């Protein structure tokens with residue numbers, strides 16, 4: 647019988663902080679309708695930045711550019727810990743479209759507070775709140 651702690655997994659996940667006219671781009675997950683910053687799970691032997699650029703292309707059709715690594719937060723859930731790594735990204739010229747999400751939308755800081763967010767993303771967005779929005 648495996649020990650309970652054996653089933654605990656640690657996930658490295660990347661996300662993008664993409665801003666425009668004072669608002670942040672978020673995407674709604676289809677399975678639980680929670681909002682998140684676009685991004686996704688790191689694959690084996692992949693760099694964090696490559697992971698994020700791949701996910702942004704797959705999820706939103708974006709040819710994004712990374713400006714800076716903003717940091718990492720960890721969030722423990724039932725059987726997993728999510729290590730969420732956030733990058734400041736420029737979206738490029740093609741407008742994003744939801745390929746895998748229910749919808750995408752731009753939200754101002756006050757609107758974000760009222761959304762149902764993925765818990766790790768909520769924590770990250772709180773940490774990023776002092777950053778100026780352009």
Ligand SMILES: Nc1nc2c([nH]c(=O)n2[C@@H]2O[C@H](COP(=O)(O)OP(=O)(O)OP(=O)(O)O)[C@@H](O)[C@H]2O)c(=O)[nH]1
Nearest residue numbers: 657659661682685686687721723726728764765766767
């Ligand atoms: N961004 C984010 N992801 C989370 C949180 N909590 C949590 O379990 N996850 C999980 O972290 C993974 C994010 O990777 P992803 O965006 O590539 O997920 P996915 O649905 O395409 O992949 P999957 O279906 O194989 O899990 C998902 O499995 C998601 O369920 C959270 O608070 N924020």
